[in-house]
Amino acid sequence: MALVLTEEQLMLRDSAAGLLAEKAGVAQLRALRDTGDELGFSRQVWREIAELGWPGIAIPEEYGGLGYGYAGLGLVLEQVGRNLSPTPLQASVLVGATAVNELGSESQKQMLLPALAAGEQLVSLALQEGAHHAPEHTAMTARADGEGFVLNGTKCLVLDALAADWFVVIARSAGEPGDTAGLSAFLVPAASTGLTLEARSLVDSRGVAALRFSDVRLGADAVMATPGQAWDGLSHCLDIVNIGLASELLGLATEAFERTVAFLQERKQFGRVIGSFQGLQHRAAELFAELELARSIVLRALQAIDDRDPDLPRLASAAKAKLCEVAQRATNEAIQMHGGVGMTDEFDIGFFLKRARVAQHSFGDYNYHLDRFARLGGF
Numbered sequence: 001m002a003l004v005l006t007e008e009q010l011m012l013r014d015s016a017a018g019l020l021a022e023k024a025g026v027a028q029l030r031a032l033r034d035t036g037d038e039l040g041f042s043r044q045v046w047r048e049i050a051e052l053g054w055p056g057i058a059i060p061e062e063y064g065g066l067g068y069g070y071a072g073l074g075l076v077l078e079q080v081g082r083n084l085s086p087t088p089l090q091a092s093v094l095v096g097a098t099a100v101n102e103l104g105s106e107s108q109k110q111m112l113l114p115a116l117a118a119g120e121q122l123v124s125l126a127l128q129e130g131a132h133h134a135p136e137h138t139a140m141t142a143r144a145d146g147e148g149f150v151l152n153g154t155k156c157l158v159l160d161a162l163a164a165d166w167f168v169v170i171a172r173s174a175g176e177p178g179d180t181a182g183l184s185a186f187l188v189p190a191a192s193t194g195l196t197l198e199a200r201s202l203v204d205s206r207g208v209a210a211l212r213f214s215d216v217r218l219g220a221d222a223v224m225a226t227p228g229q230a231w232d233g234l235s236h237c238l239d240i241v242n243i244g245l246a247s248e249l250l251g252l253a254t255e256a257f258e259r260t261v262a263f264l265q266e267r268k269q270f271g272r273v274i275g276s277f278q279g280l281q282h283r284a285a286e287l288f289a290e291l292e293l294a295r296s297i298v299l300r301a302l303q304a305i306d307d308r309d310p311d312l313p314r315l316a317s318a319a320k321a322k323l324c325e326v327a328q329r330a331t332n333e334a335i336q337m338h339g340g341v342g343m344t345d346e347f348d349i350g351f352f353l354k355r356a357r358v359a360q361h362s363f364g365d366y367n368y369h370l371d372r373f374a375r376l377g378g379f
Contacts, residue, residue: 005075013079020079023048024041024049024085025083028045029086047119049119055089055116055117058093060101063114071306074243074299077090077245077247078251078298080251081254084351084352091164092160096124099123099234102236103168123167125158125159125167125168126161128158133362133364135235140154140170141173142173148217149184151194151213151215154212157210158210161211163207166188170185170230183229185223185225185230185234197210203358236312238363243301245363250298250326253323254330256330257284257287259349263338290329301316317364324366324369327360328366
């Protein structure tokens with residue numbers, strides 16, 4: 001399998017790089033943060049992105065998408081990472097649309113995916129309940145009520161929740177926390193009676209919220225997949241999500257590295273540019289080699305999604321664990337090599353470290369995925 005991009009993929013990557021740098025770069029993220037923007041992104045920029053068809057890149061053509069696959073979406077997400085672009089591409093496209101496609105019924109896909117592909121509706125996954133990613137430990141309850149269900153419980157760290165029109169909610173209709181059996185998925189309107197949202201502040205300045213469900217009543221049409229058997233679809237969805245996040249971390253780490261190298265070539269001490277010192281050159285060379293290895297792992301994992309590779313779970317955890325490691329090293333080195341100015345808010349390099357830490361911990365951190373990779377390999 002060739003780990004190189006096609007001419008068409010290169011054009012998509014370059015198109016994304018140009019628009020995001022102009023419309024949704026670090027300056028826009030800083031402005032949204034400084035004005036206390038509630039949503040954390042610009043709806044005008046999102047409309048311009050939607051007009052290019054990016055929300056529908058990975059959505060099948062029969063549901064109004066482009067059917068271009070996750071390799072294409074991964075290239076866009078890499079550019080999102082390079083520019084720290086504040087958009088709903090991760091929450092609603094990578095996570096939300098994938099959850100609907102993997103868990104939704106045919107009627108739910110027909111109803112929602114075309115609107116997601118057009119950027120007219122936003123959906124977010126409500127999964128995490130504690131400080132760490134542990135989907136099998138879901139405790140939120142879904143009690144049967146006639147042909148429908150009643151939801152009670154809380155969710156935290158729901159991405160772009162204040163802008164979402166729908167939530168894909170994972171709740172337990174049977175079994176105990178820790179069981180993979182008994183989990184169910186529901187498509188819940190954001191305006192449902194009994195559902196309250198509370199905005200939360202994270203270090204990367206993105207929009208997240210905590211959700212509280214108090215006797216939220218749903219009809220039978222809200223049930224996704226077979227009640228109590230959502231684990232397989234959810235697990236496949238999370239594999240795709242983590243590969244997409246690895247793509248974003250690859251772009252973020254690459255941009256932090258290149259900005260740091262440029263700084264080393266400008267900053268002078270003792271009458272010489274600091275990049276001429278051998279110790280810094282060795283550190284930069286090692287990081288460059290790590291980034292090249294990481295790029296190969298991410299591209300292989302993206303291709304595995306589109307090829308329906310049965311080894312996808314191992315590749316997903318390998319890609320996420322490796323990119324957590326590389327992104328942490330790249331952003332730590334960036335701050336250290338910038339010296340004292342790297343710690344100031346005036347320098348943009350600190351924004352890359354903040355976003356990296358949040359993306360690293362979203363849907364499983366380095367330790368989670370390294371452990372999962374080992375278990376899947378029989379260790």
